[in-house]
Amino acid sequence: MNGYLTQPPAAINKLFSLGAYGVALYFLISGYFSYASVKNSKSIKEYAYKKAIRILPMYYLSLVCTFILDALILKDLPISWEWLYHIPFLNMFVPSQEWQWWNSVNFFWTMPAFVAWYIISPFIFKYINNAKKATLVTMCTVCITPFLKKWMYYFASEQFVNWNFFCLLYVFLFGVLACFVIQESKKVYGILSGVGIGILGLICGNKSGFFAFGLAFYLCIVAVSCFNIRFESTRFKNTIKALSNITYSVYLSHYFILKLCNRVISNLYWPVAYIGFIVMALGIGYVLWRFVENPVANFLRVNPQT
Structure with a gap:
């Protein structure tokens, strides 16, 4: 297949093979x-x-x-x-x-x-x-x-x-x-x-x-x-919080997104395909968190005062 799985240089393929x-x-x-x-x-x-x-x-x-x-x-x-x-x-x-x-x-x-x-x-x-x-x-x-x-x-x-x-x-x-x-x-x-x-x-x-x-x-x-690095930027903190919120949904949905990418963007030049995969993963992960994971968790969450 051209593109997504076969075009990346050997070094990039090796890098992604270590993903597990x-x-x-x-x-x-x-x-x-x-x-x-x-x-x-x-x-x-x-x-x-x-x-x-x-x-x-x-x-x-x-x-x-x-x-x-x-x-x-x-x-x-x-x-x-x-x-x-x-x-x-x-x-x-x-x-x-x-x-x-x-x-x-x-x-x-x-x-x-x-x-x-x-x-x-x-x-x-x-x-x-x-x-x-x-x-x-x-x-x-x-x-x-x-x-x-x-x-x-x-x-x-x-x-x-x-x-x-x-x-x-x-x-x-x-x-x-x-x-x-x-x-x-x-x-x-x-x-x-x-x-x-x-x-x-x-x-x-x-x-x-x-x-x-x-x-x-x-x-x-x-x-x-050891460096006690602190990030005071509100925008940075909000970005990290948003990414941490959707991490689980992204993880659970990445398999389906990979399958979708194989059928939709696999013929694109490999950097474009990888960027497309990342964007799709984050987007779908957010939708799942916003409309499925978070609402269900809130519905089931125990009220500490009860």
Whole structure:
């Protein structure tokens, strides 16, 4: 096909082929903000409800749309009982010797990881409540993961193992560590701890791309925090807030936008096609947030005074 998928130079294609590892940043950010989310909830029940109304409505809407588009209309995916794995977020946790379509369709391979993290984080934070404890737990998890993978290879494929929540837990913990390091103003300690964790991880055989990118993102966040950069511009703050609002809707809709781009703008010169994709992603994401995600969340949100 001309354009969108085939015209970019090799370097650009290589850059975008690494996009899956960009998910490590999402995992890390989830870990970073989880502590405040848990502490700002009056109970585990309130915490779970807030997460549910944020995640589930848009997730299930996207799941239904994916099934209709890919299985019923385009017939790119089979009509199979394995779709049921996605309802309780089991597609990442059902072992398979092959990386099956139901493991990776759309964004669904990542959603079980997010949900699993949100389930265990209230219990994790009963123990991890400072930078030193976060360092210890992150270091142990990074070092144990290669051995966990070797055990899992006996009953699951390599890709299934590498992209499994239990083998990616340390990326969320990098976010937790960054949170405490910045909160306690231990920036130098945080950088030295990150370097130490990186060295120990390599010694233990943790050579995953997610490890490299997760550690890099962690070090960048801590390093930037050392400069105490403040943006006072109201326009800048509003832009960041708007982008953060639509991030989830953009993430859930990007699969459909890619499919649309393949059919509508794929013959355009590749920079134009990529810009078109970004504009469409942001635009559709905003519409979904404005008219679906936000209204549904507001409707379901518990009134603190009731």
